[in-house]
Each structure stands twice: as C-alpha cells, then as structure tokens.
Amino acid sequence: MDRGELAAFLRSRRERIRPAEVGLPAGVRRTPGLRREEVAQLAYISTEYYTRLEQARGPHPSREVLSGLSRALRLSDAERAHLHHLAGVPPQPPSAPSRVVRRSILDLLDRLPHAAAFVTSAVYEVIAWNSLAAALMEDFSALSRRDRNLARRVFLDPRGAGRSLWGVSDAAHFARSVAQGLRATAARYPDDAETAGLIRELLDGSDEFARLWAAREVAVAPALVKTFDHPVVGPVTVNCDALDVADRDQRVVIYTATAGSPSEEALRLLSVVGTQVMGVPR
Incomplete structure (x- = not known):
C-alpha cells in the first residue's frame, strides 16, 4: 500500500x-x-x-x-x-459481461450513416445499434432483451438459423463462431450465473450447439463478406468488420457495401425508409 x-x-x-x-x-x-x-x-x-x-x-x-x-x-x-x-488490492476482473456501452461508441454508431453498425456483449446480446442496422436486420428496440441475443436466435429459433438471422448467407459459419466465442466467455466469467444459464439453455435446446460445444474449437476464421436477404430491397451484400472494445469485452460490428454496387444503393434506400419496412412479413 x-x-x-x-x-x-x-x-x-x-x-x-x-x-x-x-x-x-x-x-x-x-x-x-x-x-x-x-x-x-x-x-x-x-x-x-x-x-x-x-x-x-x-x-x-x-x-x-x-x-x-x-x-x-x-x-x-x-x-x-x-x-x-x-491501496495494494489488485482489482478483480469483472464477474459478468458488461452491458454498458461507452458514450463514445454510441456516438460512433450515429456517425456512420452509410454503414449498419451495432454492438454485442460477450454473450452475443445486441446492446446498441444505429438506425441502418435496424433497417437492414430488425428494429431491436421492439424486442425484449432475451430476443436480442444472437446465440438464442441462431440455435433456438424454430425458423432455423438462416431465417432467424434475417436470411443471412453465413448462418452456419456464424453458429460455429458463436459456440467458440461462448466457450471463451464462459472461461472469462466462470462465476456468472447468467452466462452459465445461457449455455445450459443452448445445450438443452439445440443438438447443433451441443455438437459444436463438444468440438471445443478455439479459432474460427472471421467472415469478411455476407449477404442479407432483405424482404424489401432484396439481397444486400456487405463487407464485415468487427472491432473489439477490450475494456468492456464488447464488439462493434460494421457492415458496409462496396462503393458503386447495387448493395450500396440498397443500403442508401434503407437509410431513407428506415424501420418503416419492418412490418413486411419475412
């Protein structure tokens, strides 16, 4: 001290x-x-x-x-x-994944008008997003916290991974990365009841998750491009970038379309119509 x-x-x-x-x-x-x-x-x-x-x-x-x-x-x-x-008392690591997003990160999302961007916690809960992300994927503000969890969406949604994840092209790859990510999260927060409960729920409810969990994969190559099957503007192909927010154990995911492509035009249209299109059946 x-x-x-x-x-x-x-x-x-x-x-x-x-x-x-x-x-x-x-x-x-x-x-x-x-x-x-x-x-x-x-x-x-x-x-x-x-x-x-x-x-x-x-x-x-x-x-x-x-x-x-x-x-x-x-x-x-x-x-x-x-x-x-x-004081001679080394700080303890956080006991549970943080859900509090820094103000600067929230400002960053708003300053990306031509990109769909959102933030996930260490357990794949969508905890912040901008308007274009809501238009491309879903109006997250209308969902419960439980339904904003992408791990539940990919493994437990009865519609299947592709439809539950907005017709995305890399659903199987994403499922693998979620299983790998949750294994790492469980190791970082061994005493967090909510993390343990989510994993038990996935193991009990999804044979696919149980199989991937048992594989104990620790390194899944990131998907750099994916395509969304949007009900109004059709296929939207985007480049995927993920930025780690190390001090909060969170991730900022940014989707951008190649300049001059039809997908860029589709994103521009979605930025105008916004979540008004969310009522269209999928």
Missing part, C-alpha cells in the same frame, strides 16, 4: 468534482471540489476514516471501501484500477 500516493490521488480526484455533479449545493467553499465529509458520505464511510486516508495515515482499505470511493469520486475504469493498485 502506497499511502502517500493514495492520499494524493484521492485528494486530486476529490478536488476536480463540482458539487453540482453529485447533486450538492455549491455554497461558499474555500477549496475547489467536494469536502472530505461529502466524499465520505457518498462512499458510505466515516469522515474520520476518509480524512485519515487523505492524510496518508489510514488503515488498509477493503474492496468494499475502494468500491465506495470509486463510486463517490466518479472514477473511470483506469482510475479505479489505479486506486486499487495504490
């Missing part, structure tokens, strides 16, 4: 926060930021305990105390990890 650096770090983070950011009145303050007693209250610890930490004479803080301080001081992921290291 580096008491001196921990004290200085806590003080610097406290002084940068404006009272209004945490719902406190500004009032008359002799120093910038929050008062020590305010941080202590937000972190659910005593003022005396927090004061001792800032004076480099505090006891070894527990994970619960560090969690409270991280929340009270609005620390980023990197700052939270740094706080843990200063």
Whole structure:
C-alpha cells in the first residue's frame, strides 16, 4: 500500500468534482471540489476514516471501501484500477459481461450513416445499434432483451438459423463462431450465473450447439463478406468488420457495401425508409 500516493490521488480526484455533479449545493467553499465529509458520505464511510486516508495515515482499505470511493469520486475504469493498485488490492476482473456501452461508441454508431453498425456483449446480446442496422436486420428496440441475443436466435429459433438471422448467407459459419466465442466467455466469467444459464439453455435446446460445444474449437476464421436477404430491397451484400472494445469485452460490428454496387444503393434506400419496412412479413 502506497499511502502517500493514495492520499494524493484521492485528494486530486476529490478536488476536480463540482458539487453540482453529485447533486450538492455549491455554497461558499474555500477549496475547489467536494469536502472530505461529502466524499465520505457518498462512499458510505466515516469522515474520520476518509480524512485519515487523505492524510496518508489510514488503515488498509477493503474492496468494499475502494468500491465506495470509486463510486463517490466518479472514477473511470483506469482510475479505479489505479486506486486499487495504490491501496495494494489488485482489482478483480469483472464477474459478468458488461452491458454498458461507452458514450463514445454510441456516438460512433450515429456517425456512420452509410454503414449498419451495432454492438454485442460477450454473450452475443445486441446492446446498441444505429438506425441502418435496424433497417437492414430488425428494429431491436421492439424486442425484449432475451430476443436480442444472437446465440438464442441462431440455435433456438424454430425458423432455423438462416431465417432467424434475417436470411443471412453465413448462418452456419456464424453458429460455429458463436459456440467458440461462448466457450471463451464462459472461461472469462466462470462465476456468472447468467452466462452459465445461457449455455445450459443452448445445450438443452439445440443438438447443433451441443455438437459444436463438444468440438471445443478455439479459432474460427472471421467472415469478411455476407449477404442479407432483405424482404424489401432484396439481397444486400456487405463487407464485415468487427472491432473489439477490450475494456468492456464488447464488439462493434460494421457492415458496409462496396462503393458503386447495387448493395450500396440498397443500403442508401434503407437509410431513407428506415424501420418503416419492418412490418413486411419475412
């Protein structure tokens, strides 16, 4: 535990926060930021305990105390990890896949008007998307969280993988990659009940998943091109790029059409009509 650096770090983070950011009145303050007693209250610890930490004479803080301080001081992921290291308590890896998408990633999706883009979690749940992705595939906002899970769609949908995945051409390849990806996810989050429950559900409900799971594949080559069978504009062939968001264990998937191709024209039309076409039977 580096008491001196921990004290200085806590003080610097406290002084940068404006009272209004945490719902406190500004009032008359002799120093910038929050008062020590305010941080202590937000972190659910005593003022005396927090004061001792800032004076480099505090006891070894527990994970619960560090969690409270991280929340009270609005620390980023990197700052939270740094706080843990200063306290001599290495941060634990997340116990479950994150479903929280960074604001910058959400902005990125909106700034890709000519590409269909969406974000998946480590268990293949679609957790963010732009309007063109909704027009090309489905209006995800109209679906329950359960129905936005692509692993369930590819293995458990009674229509079969091709139709449940919007007539996509690489359904069998995608199924293999999902089984491989979920095996890796299960290893990263061994204590997450939701991940374990999804895998049990797939094993019980799909012979294909059980077969792929038993194969224990660990490396499936990515699909670089795929074709969607859209009910209004017909076949749409797109280039596929996937960008990993390592700190959230998420993936940004981007579909673009080759310039000057009929598929580019189809995507341009879909960007205009949007999800108005979603009522067309498939």
